[in-house]
Amino acid sequence: MRSSLAAFFSARNHRALRTFLTATWLGWRQEASWASAPVFALYLILRPLSSVLILVVMYSVITDGALEQPIFAYIYLGNALYILVGQLVGGISMAVVEDREHYQMMKQIHTAPINGYAYMLGRGIAKLLLGVISALVITGVGMLFFPLPLHPAAFDWPLLITSMAVGLTGIAALGVIIGALNMVIPRHIGSIGDAVAAALFLFTGAIFPLDVLPTWMQSIGFALPITYWLEASRRALLGPDAARFPTLAHFDDLALLQVLALGALGFVVVSIVVYRWAVYRAKANDLIDMDTSY
Amino acid sequence: MRSSLAIETRNLGRVYKIRHGRKSEPKELVALKDVNLEVPRGEFFGLLGPNGAGKSTLIKILSTLLLPTSGVALVDGLDVTRDMVEIRRRISLVSGGENSGFGFLSVEENLWMFARFYGLDSRDARQRIHEMLEIVGLADRKHTRIGELSTGLRQKMTFVRGFIPDPNVIFLDEPTLGLDVAAARDIRAFVKDWIRRYPDRTILLTTHYMAEADELCDRLAIIDRGQVLACDTPANLKRSLQQDTIYLLRVAPPDSKPAPNGTLESVPGVRQVTVAAGDGYSELKLRLAGDDALGNVLSHVAAQGSTLLSLEKREPTLEDVFIHLVGRGLSEDAPPNGAQGSDE
Numbered sequence: 001m002r003s004s005l006a007a008f009f010s011a012r013n014h015r016a017l018r019t020f021l022t023a024t025w026l027g028w029r030q031e032a033s034w035a036s037a038p039v040f041a042l043y044l045i046l047r048p049l050s051s052v053l054i055l056v057v058m059y060s061v062i063t064d065g066a067l068e069q070p071i072f073a074y075i076y077l078g079n080a081l082y083i084l085v086g087q088l089v090g091g092i093s094m095a096v097v098e099d100r101e102h103y104q105m106m107k108q109i110h111t112a113p114i115n116g117y118a119y120m121l122g123r124g125i126a127k128l129l130l131g132v133i134s135a136l137v138i139t140g141v142g143m144l145f146f147p148l149p150l151h152p153a154a155f156d157w158p159l160l161i162t163s164m165a166v167g168l169t170g171i172a173a174l175g176v177i178i179g180a181l182n183m184v185i186p187r188h189i190g191s192i193g194d195a196v197a198a199a200l201f202l203f204t205g206a207i208f209p210l211d212v213l214p215t216w217m218q219s220i221g222f223a224l225p226i227t228y229w230l231e232a233s234r235r236a237l238l239g240p241d242a243a244r245f246p247t248l249a250h251f252d253d254l255a256l257l258q259v260l261a262l263g264a265l266g267f268v269v270v271s272i273v274v275y276r277w278a279v280y281r282a283k284a285n286d287l288i289d290m291d292t293s294y
Numbered sequence: 295m296r297s298s299l300a301i302e303t304r305n306l307g308r309v310y311k312i313r314h315g316r317k318s319e320p321k322e323l324v325a326l327k328d329v330n331l332e333v334p335r336g337e338f339f340g341l342l343g344p345n346g347a348g349k350s351t352l353i354k355i356l357s358t359l360l361l362p363t364s365g366v367a368l369v370d371g372l373d374v375t376r377d378m379v380e381i382r383r384r385i386s387l388v389s390g391g392e393n394s395g396f397g398f399l400s401v402e403e404n405l406w407m408f409a410r411f412y413g414l415d416s417r418d419a420r421q422r423i424h425e426m427l428e429i430v431g432l433a434d435r436k437h438t439r440i441g442e443l444s445t446g447l448r449q450k451m452t453f454v455r456g457f458i459p460d461p462n463v464i465f466l467d468e469p470t471l472g473l474d475v476a477a478a479r480d481i482r483a484f485v486k487d488w489i490r491r492y493p494d495r496t497i498l499l500t501t502h503y504m505a506e507a508d509e510l511c512d513r514l515a516i517i518d519r520g521q522v523l524a525c526d527t528p529a530n531l532k533r534s535l536q537q538d539t540i541y542l543l544r545v546a547p548p549d550s551k552p553a554p555n556g557t558l559e560s561v562p563g564v565r566q567v568t569v570a571a572g573d574g575y576s577e578l579k580l581r582l583a584g585d586d587a588l589g590n591v592l593s594h595v596a597a598q599g600s601t602l603l604s605l606e607k608r609e610p611t612l613e614d615v616f617i618h619l620v621g622r623g624l625s626e627d628a629p630p631n632g633a634q635g636s637d638e
Binding site for chain 2 (some may be wrong): 015018019022025026029030033034103105107109110111112113114154278280283285288289
């Protein structure tokens with residue numbers, strides 16, 4: 001009994017891993033295929049640079065160039081980190097629409113013995129990798145050209161690695177939830193993943209502390225693991241400077257990680273339930289390979 | 295114990311609920327109704343039917359893309375509603391006219407990706423891809439992006455994708471749709487060769503093309519409006535019409551009165567008439583009770599002022615069987631309010 005159970009889980013995990021890695025490769029080929037290697041490399045650098053320059057110019061105009069203020073580091077890093085949210089949520093959820101309506105490959109993929117959940121994750125990972133490159137470029141530029149108190153030797157690496165692993169797991173689960181909903185929405189009216197990521201930008205303390213929001217809006221932020229992930233990552237990178245904003249100051253690092261882990265776990269559980277429900281609905285209502293003229 | 299049947303359906307049904315607007319009551323369309331099929335292992339089985347007959351709905355259910363609304367469907371002895379992943383390990387689906395792959399991938403990359411999805415080791419996959427591309431004459435295009443291939447070459451690649459996982463059961467849904475004659479012939483040759491080399495594998499083919507079904511299938515089912523009307527070998531199906539006589543008449547002018555079915559069908563001995571418009575003539579296909587009835591037909595044609603251009607006696611074909619069972623030709627649309635699936 002035990003050995004048959006072990007064999008079942010082994011085969012299942014192997015299938016999931018194989019699906020995930022192959023889908024990741026597919027996603028990367030998709031991202032890298034639209035341009036030659038040098039142009040793609042240039043794009044990877046110029047894209048985040050342009051966004052960071054816009055942010056810095058706007059901030060400088062509004063604050064009369066007060067780049068040494070702690071809020072600048074707060075906004076700058078929040079903006080860099082939040083790129084990962086947009087890329088991961090948008091990448092995973094958009095893959096469903098692209099596969100189904102642009103490439104019209106949903107039928108072939110869903111008759112192959114893949115793990116559908118792992119496939120969705122894999123398709124989004126390539127976008128996450130682009131996001132990581134963007135975040136690194138932005139952070140590097142911040143260290144080199146702006147007075148950000150970033151010193152790699154002083155980073156709290158264990159906190160950073162843990163918060164990244166747990167936080168990105170929760171964010172990927174959010175992407176799966178939206179991707180699963182895309183499977184059963186017959187009319188594509190734009191990128192829901194991008195819209196959700198943009199909406200959460202306001203509630204998660206990415207560019208301003210939650211305290212500036214009305215109380216009811218703060219509640220939304222406190223319910224989202226992204227808020228705790230951003231705080232933990234900022235603490236790991238900025239050290240004491242991150243503590244100047246009181247929103248989550250009453251959480252020590254361990255408590256912060258615990259809340260983050262609980263939130264991420266909740267998102268993962270919900271994503272599995274929603275994914276299974278969506279696949280069932282799609283198969284019951286003949287939506288797997290629908291074409292809504294995307 | 296392994297089932298001796300590759301495909302089995304019992305009272306299989308599928309109803310689509312179509313809503314035209316949020317507040318309107320959903321309208322039910324019966325795509326499949328009480329379909330009972332038994333396809334033994336190793337058989338090349340065909341589904342012949344017009345658009346909307348339910349062929350693609352049936353294939354979608356059998357390939358786990360769609361849930362039935364009633365009845366049971368088993369593939370390789372496994373239930374399509376419960377054992378989806380295990381079924382998918384054993385089947386493959388090739389559809390004609392499909393997009394064929396991610397256009398930014400090369401032929402080899404696309405096939406490798408699907409081979410990996412099916413669990414093939416990367417090295418084995420490349421080896422098998424190379425062998426199969428050689429067989430279909432695509433080896434020199436393996437580094438070409440799919441988006442740059444012609445329709446015929448893309449379809450060949452799709453075929454290779456379907457056969458690379460070495461499935462127990464393969465579903466071919468209108469596989470030669472839109473292909474030129476040479477490409478369709480190559481595809482049929484490939485399929486025949488495959489079934490000869492692997493006689494324990496099962497193929498289910500849906501097609502519009504009578505000749506294709508006649509050439510390839512061991513047995514076939516004629517399906518219309520979601521129901522199986524007949525199921526037998528092509529030879530037996532044709533034999534069922536042999537008590538009748540089939541004549542092909544060409545008459546001019548094309549708009550002459552003998553053409554309408556109603557008029558000719560009232561002639562004694564005439565069992566069925568179908569009319570096709572040609573360039574400057576009408577072609578009448580007549581199923582007669584016997585040769586004796588031909589005199590009555592010719593007299594009727596002459597009395598209507600039409601000129602007989604040619605007359606040919608024919609052995610029954612699958613198309614004749616189809617017309618006999620369905621009441622219209624494959625190219626003719628089903629009448630309104632027919633039970634049609636939304637997928638075709």
